[in-house]
Amino acid sequence: MNIQELHNINLLPYEVENYSTALKSYVLFSQIDDKVVIAISKDYMSVSFDYLSKFEYKYEVIFLDEISYERLYNKFLEIKTDKEMSDIQQEQEDATVEDEDFSVSEFLKVGSDILTSEESAPIIKFVNSLFYQAIKKKASDIHIEMHEFKAEVRYRVDGVLVKHIELDKNIMSLVISRIKVISNLDISEKRIPQDGRTAIKIAGKTLDIRVSILPTFYGERVVMRILMQSEDILSVKELGFPSYITDELEKVLRNSYGMVLVTGPTGSGKSTTLHSLLHQVVSEEKNIITVEDPVEYKSNEFSQIQVNAKVGLTFASGLRSILRQDPDIIMLGEIRDKETASIAVQSALTGHLLFSTLHTNRAPAAITRLIDMGVEKFLISSSLLAVLAQRLVRKLCSSCKCEDDSNASHQLFKLSPNTKLFKPKGCKECNFTGYIGRIAIGELFIIDDEIKEYLKTDVDDNTLMKLAHESGMISLDVQLKQMLENGDTSVSEAVRIGLK
Ligand SMILES: [Zn+2]
Numbered sequence: 001m002n003i004q005e006l007h008n009i010n011l012l013p014y015e016v017e018n019y020s021t022a023l024k025s026y027v028l029f030s031q032i033d034d035k036v037v038i039a040i041s042k043d044y045m046s047v048s049f050d051y052l053s054k055f056e057y058k059y060e061v062i063f064l065d066e067i068s069y070e071r072l073y074n075k076f077l078e079i080k081t082d083k084e085m086s087d088i089q090q091e092q093e094d095a096t097v098e099d100e101d102f103s104v105s106e107f108l109k110v111g112s113d114i115l116t117s118e119e120s121a122p123i124i125k126f127v128n129s130l131f132y133q134a135i136k137k138k139a140s141d142i143h144i145e146m147h148e149f150k151a152e153v154r155y156r157v158d159g160v161l162v163k164h165i166e167l168d169k170n171i172m173s174l175v176i177s178r179i180k181v182i183s184n185l186d187i188s189e190k191r192i193p194q195d196g197r198t199a200i201k202i203a204g205k206t207l208d209i210r211v212s213i214l215p216t217f218y219g220e221r222v223v224m225r226i227l228m229q230s231e232d233i234l235s236v237k238e239l240g241f242p243s244y245i246t247d248e249l250e251k252v253l254r255n256s257y258g259m260v261l262v263t264g265p266t267g268s269g270k271s272t273t274l275h276s277l278l279h280q281v282v283s284e285e286k287n288i289i290t291v292e293d294p295v296e297y298k299s300n301e302f303s304q305i306q307v308n309a310k311v312g313l314t315f316a317s318g319l320r321s322i323l324r325q326d327p328d329i330i331m332l333g334e335i336r337d338k339e340t341a342s343i344a345v346q347s348a349l350t351g352h353l354l355f356s357t358l359h360t361n362r363a364p365a366a367i368t369r370l371i372d373m374g375v376e377k378f379l380i381s382s383s384l385l386a387v388l389a390q391r392l393v394r395k396l397c398s399s400c401k402c403e404d405d406s407n408a409s410h411q412l413f414k415l416s417p418n419t420k421l422f423k424p425k426g427c428k429e430c431n432f433t434g435y436i437g438r439i440a441i442g443e444l445f446i447i448d449d450e451i452k453e454y455l456k457t458d459v460d461d462n463t464l465m466k467l468a469h470e471s472g473m474i475s476l477d478v479q480l481k482q483m484l485e486n487g488d489t490s491v492s493e494a495v496r497i498g499l500k
Pocket residue numbers: 397398399400401425426427428429430431432434435
Protein backbone atom coordinates (compact mmCIF):
# COMPACT_ATOMS: atom_id res chain seq x y z
CA MET A 1 0.00 0.00 0.00
CA ASN A 2 1.35 3.42 -0.84
CA ILE A 3 1.32 6.72 1.03
CA GLN A 4 -1.54 8.22 -0.97
CA GLU A 5 -3.89 5.45 -0.01
CA LEU A 6 -2.85 5.84 3.60
CA HIS A 7 -4.63 9.17 3.80
CA ASN A 8 -7.87 7.26 3.92
CA ILE A 9 -6.78 5.26 6.92
CA ASN A 10 -8.05 6.19 10.35
CA LEU A 11 -6.31 4.92 13.38
CA LEU A 12 -7.95 3.16 16.27
CA PRO A 13 -5.21 3.13 18.89
CA TYR A 14 -7.43 3.83 21.84
CA GLU A 15 -10.05 1.30 20.96
CA VAL A 16 -7.65 -1.58 21.12
CA GLU A 17 -6.35 -2.89 24.39
CA ASN A 18 -2.61 -3.28 24.80
CA TYR A 19 -1.99 -0.93 21.93
CA SER A 20 1.50 -0.17 23.18
CA THR A 21 2.42 -3.86 23.19
CA ALA A 22 1.00 -4.11 19.69
CA LEU A 23 3.07 -1.12 18.71
CA LYS A 24 6.26 -2.78 19.92
CA SER A 25 5.49 -5.64 17.56
CA TYR A 26 5.01 -3.24 14.65
CA VAL A 27 1.24 -3.72 14.62
CA LEU A 28 -1.12 -0.79 14.10
CA PHE A 29 -4.88 -1.22 14.27
CA SER A 30 -6.41 0.98 11.64
CA GLN A 31 -9.63 1.70 9.88
CA ILE A 32 -10.24 2.03 6.15
CA ASP A 33 -13.74 3.29 5.42
CA ASP A 34 -15.78 1.26 7.90
CA LYS A 35 -13.49 -1.71 7.91
CA VAL A 36 -10.93 -2.39 10.64
CA VAL A 37 -7.58 -3.60 9.33
CA ILE A 38 -4.29 -4.55 10.89
CA ALA A 39 -1.40 -2.66 9.35
CA ILE A 40 2.02 -4.22 9.68
CA SER A 41 5.43 -3.38 8.30
CA LYS A 42 6.82 -5.61 5.56
CA ASP A 43 10.21 -5.39 7.24
CA TYR A 44 9.06 -6.82 10.56
CA MET A 45 6.46 -9.37 9.46
CA SER A 46 7.76 -12.18 11.61
CA VAL A 47 7.67 -10.08 14.79
CA SER A 48 4.16 -8.87 13.96
CA PHE A 49 2.77 -12.32 13.20
CA ASP A 50 4.35 -13.64 16.34
CA TYR A 51 2.33 -11.05 18.29
CA LEU A 52 -0.89 -11.58 16.31
CA SER A 53 -0.77 -15.33 16.77
CA LYS A 54 -1.54 -14.79 20.46
CA PHE A 55 -4.92 -13.26 19.66
CA GLU A 56 -7.88 -14.18 17.58
CA TYR A 57 -8.35 -11.08 15.50
CA LYS A 58 -10.56 -11.47 12.46
CA TYR A 59 -9.35 -8.31 10.77
CA GLU A 60 -7.74 -8.15 7.38
CA VAL A 61 -3.98 -7.67 7.45
CA ILE A 62 -2.37 -5.09 5.16
CA PHE A 63 1.34 -4.81 4.51
CA LEU A 64 3.10 -1.47 4.38
CA ASP A 65 6.51 -0.52 3.09
CA GLU A 66 8.95 1.16 5.45
CA ILE A 67 7.97 4.76 4.64
CA SER A 68 4.23 4.12 4.78
CA TYR A 69 4.53 2.32 8.08
CA GLU A 70 6.69 5.09 9.53
CA ARG A 71 4.13 7.63 8.41
CA LEU A 72 1.22 5.78 9.95
CA TYR A 73 3.22 5.30 13.11
CA ASN A 74 3.92 9.04 13.38
CA LYS A 75 0.25 9.75 12.89
CA PHE A 76 -0.45 7.41 15.77
CA LEU A 77 2.06 9.25 18.00
CA GLU A 78 0.42 12.55 17.16
CA ILE A 79 -3.02 11.26 18.08
CA LYS A 80 -1.58 9.95 21.33
CA THR A 81 0.08 13.31 22.08
CA ASP A 82 -3.10 15.12 21.13
CA LYS A 83 -5.01 13.02 23.63
CA GLU A 84 -2.42 13.69 26.33
CA MET A 85 -2.55 17.34 25.40
CA SER A 86 -6.32 17.50 25.76
CA ASP A 87 -6.01 15.69 29.08
CA ILE A 88 -3.64 18.44 30.21
CA GLN A 89 -6.02 21.11 29.02
CA GLN A 90 -8.86 19.33 30.76
CA GLU A 91 -6.79 19.41 33.96
CA GLN A 92 -6.19 23.11 33.45
CA GLU A 93 -9.90 23.74 33.04
CA ASP A 94 -10.66 21.68 36.10
CA ALA A 95 -7.99 23.35 38.16
CA THR A 96 -8.65 27.05 37.70
CA VAL A 97 -11.29 29.38 36.42
CA GLU A 98 -8.96 32.31 35.77
CA ASP A 99 -7.43 30.43 32.84
CA GLU A 100 -10.61 30.81 30.84
CA ASP A 101 -9.08 33.42 28.59
CA PHE A 102 -6.26 31.06 27.71
CA SER A 103 -6.35 29.49 24.31
CA VAL A 104 -3.47 27.69 22.66
CA SER A 105 -4.15 29.50 19.42
CA GLU A 106 -2.93 32.63 21.14
CA PHE A 107 0.58 31.31 21.06
CA LEU A 108 2.71 32.63 18.32
CA LYS A 109 4.27 30.01 16.15
CA VAL A 110 7.87 30.97 15.62
CA GLY A 111 10.14 29.82 12.82
CA SER A 112 9.55 27.53 9.87
CA ASP A 113 8.40 24.03 10.46
CA ILE A 114 9.96 20.65 9.83
CA LEU A 115 6.72 18.79 9.92
CA THR A 116 3.82 20.17 7.96
CA SER A 117 1.69 22.30 10.23
CA GLU A 118 -1.28 19.99 9.87
CA GLU A 119 0.59 16.96 11.04
CA SER A 120 2.61 18.54 13.84
CA ALA A 121 -0.21 20.53 15.41
CA PRO A 122 -0.42 18.35 18.53
CA ILE A 123 3.32 18.68 19.16
CA ILE A 124 3.20 22.45 18.70
CA LYS A 125 0.30 22.66 21.11
CA PHE A 126 2.13 20.47 23.57
CA VAL A 127 5.34 22.55 23.45
CA ASN A 128 3.29 25.73 23.86
CA SER A 129 1.51 24.24 26.82
CA LEU A 130 4.91 23.48 28.39
CA PHE A 131 5.73 27.21 28.23
CA TYR A 132 2.29 28.25 29.37
CA GLN A 133 2.39 25.94 32.38
CA ALA A 134 5.91 27.09 33.21
CA ILE A 135 4.76 30.73 33.33
CA LYS A 136 1.69 29.83 35.36
CA LYS A 137 3.85 28.02 37.90
CA LYS A 138 6.40 30.84 37.89
CA ALA A 139 9.15 28.44 36.79
CA SER A 140 12.58 29.79 35.88
CA ASP A 141 13.68 26.74 33.88
CA ILE A 142 12.11 23.85 31.99
CA HIS A 143 14.07 20.57 32.03
CA ILE A 144 13.44 17.71 29.61
CA GLU A 145 15.22 14.48 30.44
CA MET A 146 15.41 11.15 28.66
CA HIS A 147 15.69 8.06 30.84
CA GLU A 148 15.96 4.41 29.84
CA PHE A 149 12.24 3.77 29.34
CA LYS A 150 10.56 7.13 29.69
CA ALA A 151 11.07 10.84 29.37
CA GLU A 152 10.04 13.54 31.78
CA VAL A 153 9.58 17.27 32.07
CA ARG A 154 10.47 19.09 35.26
CA TYR A 155 10.13 22.76 36.18
CA ARG A 156 12.44 24.73 38.42
CA VAL A 157 10.16 26.66 40.75
CA ASP A 158 11.61 28.80 43.54
CA GLY A 159 15.00 27.22 42.91
CA VAL A 160 13.86 23.61 43.20
CA LEU A 161 12.98 21.09 40.46
CA VAL A 162 9.37 19.89 40.45
CA LYS A 163 8.11 17.06 38.23
CA HIS A 164 5.60 18.20 35.62
CA ILE A 165 4.83 15.34 33.25
CA GLU A 166 6.09 11.96 32.09
CA LEU A 167 5.92 11.04 28.43
CA ASP A 168 6.70 8.35 25.92
CA LYS A 169 10.28 8.75 24.65
CA ASN A 170 9.14 8.78 21.00
CA ILE A 171 6.80 11.68 21.63
CA MET A 172 9.48 13.51 23.57
CA SER A 173 11.80 13.18 20.57
CA LEU A 174 9.21 15.02 18.49
CA VAL A 175 8.91 17.64 21.26
CA ILE A 176 12.69 18.13 21.24
CA SER A 177 12.68 18.46 17.43
CA ARG A 178 10.03 21.15 17.75
CA ILE A 179 12.11 23.00 20.36
CA LYS A 180 15.13 22.82 18.03
CA VAL A 181 13.09 24.27 15.18
CA ILE A 182 11.89 27.28 17.15
CA SER A 183 15.43 27.88 18.50
CA ASN A 184 17.08 27.68 15.05
CA LEU A 185 19.09 24.61 15.98
CA ASP A 186 20.08 21.68 13.78
CA ILE A 187 17.35 19.06 14.18
CA SER A 188 19.40 16.27 12.64
CA GLU A 189 22.34 16.83 15.00
CA LYS A 190 21.97 14.60 18.03
CA ARG A 191 25.59 13.95 18.96
CA ILE A 192 26.96 17.31 20.06
CA PRO A 193 25.67 19.94 22.54
CA GLN A 194 23.75 22.86 21.01
CA ASP A 195 22.79 26.27 22.39
CA GLY A 196 20.11 28.52 21.01
CA ARG A 197 17.55 31.12 21.82
CA THR A 198 13.92 31.64 21.06
CA ALA A 199 11.06 33.99 21.76
CA ILE A 200 7.56 32.81 22.58
CA LYS A 201 4.50 34.99 22.76
CA ILE A 202 2.02 34.08 25.44
CA ALA A 203 -1.13 36.12 25.97
CA GLY A 204 0.44 39.27 24.55
CA LYS A 205 3.70 38.92 26.49
CA THR A 206 6.93 37.97 24.71
CA LEU A 207 9.23 35.65 26.59
CA ASP A 208 12.91 35.25 25.74
CA ILE A 209 14.09 31.72 26.23
CA ARG A 210 17.64 30.36 26.23
CA VAL A 211 17.85 26.76 25.06
CA SER A 212 20.62 24.30 25.85
CA ILE A 213 20.66 20.76 24.42
CA LEU A 214 23.06 18.10 25.61
CA PRO A 215 23.32 14.53 24.28
CA THR A 216 23.23 11.97 27.10
CA PHE A 217 23.32 8.16 27.12
CA TYR A 218 19.54 7.75 26.83
CA GLY A 219 18.89 10.69 24.54
CA GLU A 220 19.04 14.44 24.41
CA ARG A 221 18.56 16.53 27.52
CA VAL A 222 17.05 19.98 27.14
CA VAL A 223 17.15 22.90 29.55
CA MET A 224 15.20 26.05 28.71
CA ARG A 225 15.84 29.13 30.82
CA ILE A 226 13.04 31.67 30.81
CA LEU A 227 14.87 34.98 30.83
CA MET A 228 13.87 37.99 32.87
CA GLN A 229 11.45 40.50 31.41
CA SER A 230 12.21 44.17 31.85
CA GLU A 231 8.95 44.66 33.75
CA ASP A 232 10.11 41.98 36.18
CA ILE A 233 13.10 44.04 37.29
CA LEU A 234 12.51 45.06 40.86
CA SER A 235 13.79 48.20 42.53
CA VAL A 236 16.46 47.76 45.20
CA LYS A 237 13.76 48.23 47.85
CA GLU A 238 11.53 45.59 46.27
CA LEU A 239 14.22 42.88 46.37
CA GLY A 240 13.02 41.90 49.83
CA PHE A 241 16.17 42.66 51.84
CA PRO A 242 15.77 44.17 55.31
CA SER A 243 15.73 48.00 55.18
CA TYR A 244 19.10 48.31 56.94
CA ILE A 245 20.61 46.66 53.86
CA THR A 246 18.69 48.59 51.19
CA ASP A 247 19.32 51.94 52.91
CA GLU A 248 23.07 51.26 53.04
CA LEU A 249 23.07 50.00 49.45
CA GLU A 250 21.42 53.18 48.24
CA LYS A 251 24.11 55.19 50.00
CA VAL A 252 26.84 53.13 48.31
CA LEU A 253 25.23 53.73 44.90
CA ARG A 254 25.69 57.48 45.27
CA ASN A 255 29.43 57.02 44.63
CA SER A 256 30.46 58.02 41.14
CA TYR A 257 33.21 55.43 40.91
CA GLY A 258 34.29 52.22 42.57
CA MET A 259 33.28 48.59 42.57
CA VAL A 260 30.21 46.91 44.10
CA LEU A 261 30.19 43.11 44.16
CA VAL A 262 27.31 40.70 44.70
CA THR A 263 28.25 37.18 45.80
CA GLY A 264 26.51 33.90 46.42
CA PRO A 265 26.13 30.45 44.87
CA THR A 266 24.31 29.80 41.56
CA GLY A 267 20.59 30.50 41.89
CA SER A 268 20.97 32.95 44.78
CA GLY A 269 19.51 35.83 42.74
CA LYS A 270 22.78 37.67 42.05
CA SER A 271 21.88 38.77 38.52
CA THR A 272 18.45 40.01 39.60
CA THR A 273 20.18 42.18 42.21
CA LEU A 274 22.72 43.45 39.66
CA HIS A 275 19.90 44.57 37.37
CA SER A 276 18.09 46.26 40.24
CA LEU A 277 21.30 48.16 41.09
CA LEU A 278 21.57 49.25 37.44
CA HIS A 279 18.00 50.47 37.46
CA GLN A 280 18.68 52.44 40.59
CA VAL A 281 21.44 54.41 38.89
CA VAL A 282 20.12 54.62 35.33
CA SER A 283 19.68 58.14 33.96
CA GLU A 284 19.89 59.94 30.63
CA GLU A 285 23.11 61.64 31.65
CA LYS A 286 24.89 58.34 32.16
CA ASN A 287 26.40 55.98 29.62
CA ILE A 288 25.73 52.45 30.89
CA ILE A 289 27.18 49.36 29.21
CA THR A 290 26.92 45.73 30.32
CA VAL A 291 28.80 42.53 29.43
CA GLU A 292 26.58 39.56 30.18
CA ASP A 293 26.38 35.82 29.73
CA PRO A 294 23.58 35.51 28.84
CA VAL A 295 21.97 38.89 28.30
CA GLU A 296 19.20 38.31 30.83
CA TYR A 297 16.69 40.66 29.32
CA LYS A 298 16.67 43.37 26.69
CA SER A 299 16.84 46.93 27.98
CA ASN A 300 16.14 50.16 26.12
CA GLU A 301 18.12 52.16 28.64
CA PHE A 302 21.60 50.77 28.20
CA SER A 303 23.83 48.83 25.79
CA GLN A 304 24.29 45.16 26.41
CA ILE A 305 27.06 42.92 25.12
CA GLN A 306 26.62 39.16 24.96
CA VAL A 307 29.73 37.12 25.82
CA ASN A 308 30.61 34.84 22.90
CA ALA A 309 33.65 32.67 23.56
CA LYS A 310 33.56 31.23 20.01
CA VAL A 311 34.59 34.58 18.56
CA GLY A 312 36.86 35.50 21.45
CA LEU A 313 34.43 37.90 23.10
CA THR A 314 34.99 37.13 26.78
CA PHE A 315 34.19 39.11 29.91
CA ALA A 316 37.74 40.46 29.85
CA SER A 317 37.88 41.42 26.16
CA GLY A 318 34.35 42.82 26.30
CA LEU A 319 35.25 44.95 29.29
CA ARG A 320 38.38 46.24 27.56
CA SER A 321 36.32 47.32 24.52
CA ILE A 322 33.71 48.95 26.76
CA LEU A 323 36.35 51.17 28.31
CA ARG A 324 36.95 52.73 24.89
CA GLN A 325 33.23 53.57 24.68
CA ASP A 326 33.39 56.23 27.40
CA PRO A 327 31.11 54.54 29.95
CA ASP A 328 30.03 55.94 33.32
CA ILE A 329 28.61 52.74 34.70
CA ILE A 330 29.61 49.20 33.81
CA MET A 331 27.90 45.96 34.69
CA LEU A 332 30.02 42.87 34.30
CA GLY A 333 28.15 39.54 34.60
CA GLU A 334 30.89 37.78 36.50
CA ILE A 335 34.53 38.07 37.55
CA ARG A 336 35.97 34.60 37.25
CA ASP A 337 39.57 34.99 36.20
CA LYS A 338 42.69 37.02 36.89
CA GLU A 339 42.50 39.07 33.69
CA THR A 340 38.88 40.15 34.22
CA ALA A 341 39.54 40.94 37.89
CA SER A 342 42.49 43.13 37.00
CA ILE A 343 40.67 45.15 34.31
CA ALA A 344 37.58 45.46 36.55
CA VAL A 345 39.63 46.93 39.40
CA GLN A 346 41.49 49.26 37.03
CA SER A 347 38.25 50.59 35.55
CA ALA A 348 36.73 51.12 39.01
CA LEU A 349 39.83 53.14 39.91
CA THR A 350 39.64 55.29 36.81
CA GLY A 351 36.30 56.94 37.38
CA HIS A 352 33.78 54.20 36.57
CA LEU A 353 31.11 52.70 38.77
CA LEU A 354 31.30 48.95 38.23
CA PHE A 355 28.90 46.20 39.35
CA SER A 356 29.79 42.54 39.15
CA THR A 357 29.42 39.15 40.83
CA LEU A 358 31.84 36.72 42.42
CA HIS A 359 31.39 33.12 43.50
CA THR A 360 31.97 33.33 47.24
CA ASN A 361 29.61 32.22 49.98
CA ARG A 362 30.22 35.08 52.41
CA ALA A 363 30.72 38.77 51.71
CA PRO A 364 34.12 39.32 53.40
CA ALA A 365 35.53 36.35 51.43
CA ALA A 366 35.31 38.49 48.25
CA ILE A 367 38.49 40.23 49.38
CA THR A 368 40.51 37.05 49.72
CA ARG A 369 39.09 35.83 46.42
CA LEU A 370 40.31 38.96 44.65
CA ILE A 371 43.72 38.57 46.30
CA ASP A 372 43.79 34.93 45.10
CA MET A 373 43.10 36.24 41.59
CA GLY A 374 46.24 38.32 41.83
CA VAL A 375 44.75 41.74 42.60
CA GLU A 376 47.03 43.87 44.81
CA LYS A 377 45.58 44.63 48.26
CA PHE A 378 46.11 48.37 47.90
CA LEU A 379 44.12 48.31 44.65
CA ILE A 380 41.26 46.45 46.37
CA SER A 381 41.39 48.95 49.21
CA SER A 382 41.03 51.92 46.88
CA SER A 383 38.47 50.45 44.45
CA LEU A 384 36.08 48.18 46.38
CA LEU A 385 33.09 49.99 47.93
CA ALA A 386 30.93 47.15 49.23
CA VAL A 387 30.13 43.45 48.89
CA LEU A 388 26.65 42.02 49.20
CA ALA A 389 26.38 38.27 49.84
CA GLN A 390 22.91 36.92 49.27
CA ARG A 391 20.63 33.89 49.28
CA LEU A 392 17.03 33.27 48.28
CA VAL A 393 15.08 31.38 50.93
CA ARG A 394 11.78 29.65 50.12
CA LYS A 395 8.84 30.81 52.20
CA LEU A 396 6.53 28.21 53.73
CA CYS A 397 2.99 28.21 52.33
CA SER A 398 0.86 29.76 55.05
CA SER A 399 -2.17 27.71 54.03
CA CYS A 400 -0.65 24.34 54.79
CA LYS A 401 2.51 24.70 56.92
CA CYS A 402 2.39 22.54 60.04
CA GLU A 403 4.34 22.34 63.26
CA ASP A 404 7.68 20.56 63.17
CA ASP A 405 8.17 18.74 66.48
CA SER A 406 11.56 17.21 65.80
CA ASN A 407 13.91 18.46 68.49
CA ALA A 408 17.28 18.00 66.84
CA SER A 409 16.82 21.12 64.71
CA HIS A 410 16.85 23.53 67.64
CA GLN A 411 20.41 22.61 68.51
CA LEU A 412 21.57 22.71 64.91
CA PHE A 413 20.51 26.34 64.54
CA LYS A 414 21.15 27.33 68.16
CA LEU A 415 17.48 28.12 68.73
CA SER A 416 15.81 28.25 72.12
CA PRO A 417 14.09 24.91 72.87
CA ASN A 418 10.73 26.73 73.14
CA THR A 419 10.86 28.05 69.57
CA LYS A 420 7.96 26.73 67.53
CA LEU A 421 9.24 25.47 64.18
CA PHE A 422 7.24 24.72 61.04
CA LYS A 423 7.58 22.28 58.16
CA PRO A 424 6.06 22.12 54.65
CA LYS A 425 3.05 19.96 53.86
CA GLY A 426 1.68 20.82 50.43
CA CYS A 427 -1.73 21.94 49.24
CA LYS A 428 -3.47 23.28 46.14
CA GLU A 429 -2.36 26.85 46.95
CA CYS A 430 1.34 26.00 46.73
CA ASN A 431 1.20 23.44 43.91
CA PHE A 432 1.77 20.73 46.55
CA THR A 433 5.32 21.90 47.19
CA GLY A 434 4.72 23.40 50.66
CA TYR A 435 6.37 26.69 49.66
CA ILE A 436 5.25 29.89 47.96
CA GLY A 437 7.79 32.44 46.75
CA ARG A 438 11.21 33.30 48.07
CA ILE A 439 12.66 36.00 50.24
CA ALA A 440 16.12 37.54 49.85
CA ILE A 441 18.49 37.56 52.80
CA GLY A 442 21.85 39.23 52.62
CA GLU A 443 24.92 40.53 54.40
CA LEU A 444 26.33 43.85 53.29
CA PHE A 445 30.04 44.31 53.88
CA ILE A 446 31.11 47.95 53.61
CA ILE A 447 34.78 48.62 52.99
CA ASP A 448 35.30 51.27 55.67
CA ASP A 449 38.51 52.89 56.91
CA GLU A 450 39.12 50.15 59.44
CA ILE A 451 38.99 47.44 56.75
CA LYS A 452 41.25 49.56 54.51
CA GLU A 453 43.75 49.80 57.35
CA TYR A 454 43.59 46.02 57.86
CA LEU A 455 44.26 45.48 54.13
CA LYS A 456 47.77 46.84 54.73
CA THR A 457 48.55 43.72 56.79
CA ASP A 458 48.36 39.99 56.13
CA VAL A 459 44.73 39.24 55.34
CA ASP A 460 42.73 36.15 56.32
CA ASP A 461 39.01 35.27 56.09
CA ASN A 462 38.41 34.82 59.81
CA THR A 463 39.79 38.24 60.78
CA LEU A 464 37.89 39.86 57.92
CA MET A 465 34.67 38.24 59.17
CA LYS A 466 35.38 39.38 62.72
CA LEU A 467 36.06 42.96 61.60
CA ALA A 468 32.93 42.96 59.44
CA HIS A 469 30.82 41.95 62.45
CA GLU A 470 32.47 44.61 64.59
CA SER A 471 31.64 47.28 62.04
CA GLY A 472 27.97 46.28 62.17
CA MET A 473 27.46 43.70 59.42
CA ILE A 474 24.46 41.53 60.29
CA SER A 475 25.28 38.15 58.87
CA LEU A 476 23.22 35.83 56.72
CA ASP A 477 22.80 33.21 59.45
CA VAL A 478 21.24 35.72 61.83
CA GLN A 479 18.58 36.47 59.23
CA LEU A 480 18.02 32.81 58.46
CA LYS A 481 17.59 32.05 62.16
CA GLN A 482 15.07 34.85 62.39
CA MET A 483 13.09 33.37 59.49
CA LEU A 484 12.97 30.05 61.36
CA GLU A 485 11.85 31.76 64.55
CA ASN A 486 9.11 33.62 62.69
CA GLY A 487 7.92 30.39 61.09
CA ASP A 488 8.63 31.82 57.62
CA THR A 489 10.74 28.90 56.50
CA SER A 490 11.50 25.30 57.42
CA VAL A 491 14.56 23.60 58.89
CA SER A 492 15.04 21.58 55.69
CA GLU A 493 15.10 24.79 53.64
CA ALA A 494 17.55 26.38 56.09
CA VAL A 495 19.77 23.30 55.72
CA ARG A 496 19.50 23.53 51.92
CA ILE A 497 20.64 27.15 52.10
CA GLY A 498 23.61 25.81 54.00
CA LEU A 499 24.19 28.27 56.84
CA LYS A 500 24.42 27.42 60.49
ZN1 LIG B 1 0.33 24.97 50.67
